Amino acid sequence: MNSDRKHERGSGLVARRDLLVAGLGFTAASFFPTSAGAQSAQNPTTILKSPKGKRKLGSLEVSALGLGCMSMAGGFYDPRQDKGEMVRLIRTAVDRGVTFFDTAEVYGPFVSEEYVGEALAPMRNQVVIASKFGFEFPNGQRGGRNSRPEHIRQAIEGSLRRLKTDWIDLYYLHRVDPNVPVEDVAGTVKDLIKAGKVKHFGVSEAAPQTIRRAHAVQPITALQTEYSLIERVAENGILSTCEELGIGFVPWGPVHRGFLTGRFDANSRFDRSDRRSAVPSFTPDALKANMAILDLVRDWAKRKGVTPAQFSLAWLLAQKPWIVPIPGTTKLSHLEENLGAVTVDLSSNELSQIRAALSKIKVQGVRAPESAQTDQ
Ligand SMILES: NC(=O)c1ccc[n+]([C@@H]2O[C@H](COP(=O)([O-])OP(=O)(O)OC[C@H]3O[C@@H](n4cnc5c(N)ncnc54)[C@H](OP(=O)(O)O)[C@@H]3O)[C@@H](O)[C@H]2O)c1
Numbered sequence: 604m605n606s607d608r609k610h611e612r613g614s615g616l617v618a619r620r621d622l623l624v625a626g627l628g629f630t631a632a633s634f635f636p637t638s639a640g641a642q643s644a645q646n647p648t649t650i651l652k653s654p655k656g657k658r659k660l661g662s663l664e665v666s667a668l669g670l671g672c673m674s675m676a677g678g679f680y681d682p683r684q685d686k687g688e689m690v691r692l693i694r695t696a697v698d699r700g701v702t703f704f705d706t707a708e709v710y711g712p713f714v715s716e717e718y719v720g721e722a723l724a725p726m727r728n729q730v731v732i733a734s735k736f737g738f739e740f741p742n743g744q745r746g747g748r749n750s751r752p753e754h755i756r757q758a759i760e761g762s763l764r765r766l767k768t769d770w771i772d773l774y775y776l777h778r779v780d781p782n783v784p785v786e787d788v789a790g791t792v793k794d795l796i797k798a799g800k801v802k803h804f805g806v807s808e809a810a811p812q813t814i815r816r817a818h819a820v821q822p823i824t825a826l827q828t829e830y831s832l833i834e835r836v837a838e839n840g841i842l843s844t845c846e847e848l849g850i851g852f853v854p855w856g857p858v859h860r861g862f863l864t865g866r867f868d869a870n871s872r873f874d875r876s877d878r879r880s881a882v883p884s885f886t887p888d889a890l891k892a893n894m895a896i897l898d899l900v901r902d903w904a905k906r907k908g909v910t911p912a913q914f915s916l917a918w919l920l921a922q923k924p925w926i927v928p929i930p931g932t933t934k935l936s937h938l939e940e941n942l943g944a945v946t947v948d949l950s951s952n953e954l955s956q957i958r959a960a961l962s963k964i965k966v967q968g969v970r971a972p973e974s975a976q977t978d979q
Pocket residue numbers: 670671672673674680705706777807808827828854855856857858859860861862864866912929930931932933934936937938940941
């Protein structure tokens with residue numbers, strides 16, 4: 604347990620970090636104008652631990668914000684992070700009221716699951732662990748898609764071992780395998796549910812027709828697909844399918860890989876070790892064009908007295924009560940900033956104004972609307 608946490612618990616004082624996320628702090632002072640609205644004085648942990656801070660993905664209750672644990676493994680945005688530090692970060696998230704943790708076999712591969720398993724083993728019954736299957740790993744390296752039933756039955760044993768648990772709360776098909784009917788995948792997960800190894804079935808980046816076919820065999824609890832103020836492809840029939848079928852929605856990339864936090868500008872460049880170097884919305888031209896979205900975000904963040912990251916996450920939360928974003932971070936300060944999003948309320952009038960402004964901005968490097976009808 605780290606000394607900060609001991610100090611905060613023992614002192615009985617308002618934690619310094621809580622002041623920061625409440626908008627009364629220091630380093631983010633430029634993001635927290637003195638005219639900050641009353642809402643920013645609320646404590647995110649108090650909210651997250653209250654009924655207001657809980658959301659339902661199908662029948663699964665989770666905190667309104669989860670924690671994405673992908674980039675902890677390295678090979679995405681930053682090098683692999685120290686295991687001890689990530690274990691502390693994940694446990695701090697639990698202390699702050701987060702109950703929903705997102706990982707996958709392929710992150711590392713295997714590393715993120717190991718970190719999550721180590722961190723959450725002592726509090727297994729208080730948290731919801733989501734992991735994903737669907738790839739093969741020749742020589743321990745990521746290979747192609749593989750969702751054959753026998754492969755899934757093998758994959759889950761490895762995930763359970765690394766996660767130090769007897770069950771996975773939400774087990775997602777990570778990417779649809781074109782060589783395996785999705786009904787067979789759903790049927791295999793159904794068997795894993797019967798065996799008590801899985802509690803809920805999830806699917807990631809699937810088209811509406813695939814969602815329907817899988818759901819008919821084993822009801823889907825959550826769909827995980829990219830969604831943010833910049834990448835709104837899910838608004839083309841994916842979110843409406845979830846709504847119709849009672850499936851929860853988990854946006855990945857909710858701060859668009861950091862872009863919506865304001866940490867990059869039109870001159871930012873990414874080397875090959877950073878996945879963003881291959882993402883179309885991070886090319887020099889796209890960054891330049893997409894600054895218009897960031898300007899909008901900054902403007903609204905200022906009006907609401909919060910940070911761009913908090914506003915961006917709050918906008919997602921305001922879209923539907925069954926949406927649960929999972930911002931990924933390797934840093935405690937970012938985790939705490941992001942959790943502050945639960946203090947931000949956006950009225951329907953404000954949401955309409957934001958929509959109208961968004962519709963006037965031509966975003967570059969995002970997916971074509973028709974791609975929503977195809978498995979990714
Ligand atoms: N289903 C899928 O196919 C799929 C695909 C990708 C990701 N995911 C899941 O979704 C989660 C989130 O997606 P993501 O990590 O790609 O994108 P993201 O959450 O939009 O962005 C993560 C990036 O933003 C930075 N960041 C986060 N909060 C910040 C803040 N307040 N200020 C400044 N920078 C901040 C992080 O850096 P720091 O570490 O420095 O904070 C990291 O580089 C992942 O962890 C993973 O669990 C799923």
